[in-house]
Amino acid sequence: MYCLLKSECVDVAKYLNDKCGIKTGYYHAGLAARQRVAVQKKWHTGEVQCFVIHNTMSKSIESYYQESRRAGRDNLPAVGIALYGKKDFSRFVSMLRSGQGCKTEILRSAMA
Numbered sequence: 001m002y003c004l005l006k007s008e009c010v011d012v013a014k015y016l017n018d019k020c021g022i023k024t025g026y027y028h029a030g031l032a033a034r035q036r037v038a039v040q041k042k043w044h045t046g047e048v049q050c051f052v053i054h055n056t057m058s059k060s061i062e063s064y065y066q067e068s069r070r071a072g073r074d075n076l077p078a079v080g081i082a083l084y085g086k087k088d089f090s091r092f093v094s095m096l097r098s099g100q101g102c103k104t105e106i107l108r109s110a111m112a
Helices: 006-020 033-045 061-072 086-098 104-111
Strands: none
Touching: none
């Protein structure tokens, strides 16, 4: 699940599970190693139906390509859907300008 904030990953997964009946897990950099392994196992066994969702813009086309490739890790066909809104761009630019997790050269590349 790709969102601008880790907490959004949790919220989107909960919404998909509770409101849409889609068995979804979330995976982000803040998870402990055992939690990451547990989510991957659930996906491999089919307990989790949905593994890669873009709920916002990627930081770059290179990031989107690398992130979306994860959907094919099981060697089965995958459908890519990117969900975004106008506000995502301004949120993303604000995060880049504030230096949250980005170096200057990455900021310049992403903005280009």
